Amino acid sequence: MNEFANSADAPSVDTVGIVRKTRRRRVTAIAGLAAALIVAGGGTALATAVTSGSHAVKPAAATTATTAAGNDATNVLLKDSKFPLEFAGLDLDFAKQLLLKSRLKLGTVSKVDCGKDGKPGSVHAVDPHSPKTVSIGATINLTLCAG
Numbered sequence: 001m002n003e004f005a006n007s008a009d010a011p012s013v014d015t016v017g018i019v020r021k022t023r024r025r026r027v028t029a030i031a032g033l034a035a036a037l038i039v040a041g042g043g044t045a046l047a048t049a050v051t052s053g054s055h056a057v058k059p060a061a062a063t064t065a066t067t068a069a070g071n072d073a074t075n076v077l078l079k080d081s082k083f084p085l086e087f088a089g090l091d092l093d094f095a096k097q098l099l100l101k102s103r104l105k106l107g108t109v110s111k112v113d114c115g116k117d118g119k120p121g122s123v124h125a126v127d128p129h130s131p132k133t134v135s136i137g138a139t140i141n142l143t144l145c146a147g
Helices: 014-051 064-070 092-101
Strands: 075-078 105-112 121-126 141-144
Touching: 092 105, 092 141, 105 121
Parallel strands: 105 141
Antiparallel strands: 121 141
């Protein structure tokens, strides 16, 4: 094609160079991200070592969600499942989504006065709850905090 009069040279594409450049950018980005994670993780480990020192480790403060989950009043255990579904602290919309995702049906929704222990509109108890197991398609009744 280059032998014709008044014609431009055929374009050449350096595919090997383009691939190398792309790989170099990707490797540089991954290395930078890894270095940032190492620095952040090292800073966290250093801060933990400095703050803990010779002091005893204190347990985290118990919240209403963990207190309610501790007595299994807000957990539903599906048959053939190792992990319970936790409804503690969820509002009605999220609880409905979790039931739908788990292929369970919503039964009655009632409200109870939780006092200062619970957030208004959050799940306070479920029925049936753990340690009873339920099968797919079962009906779950929810009790919400009134306020």
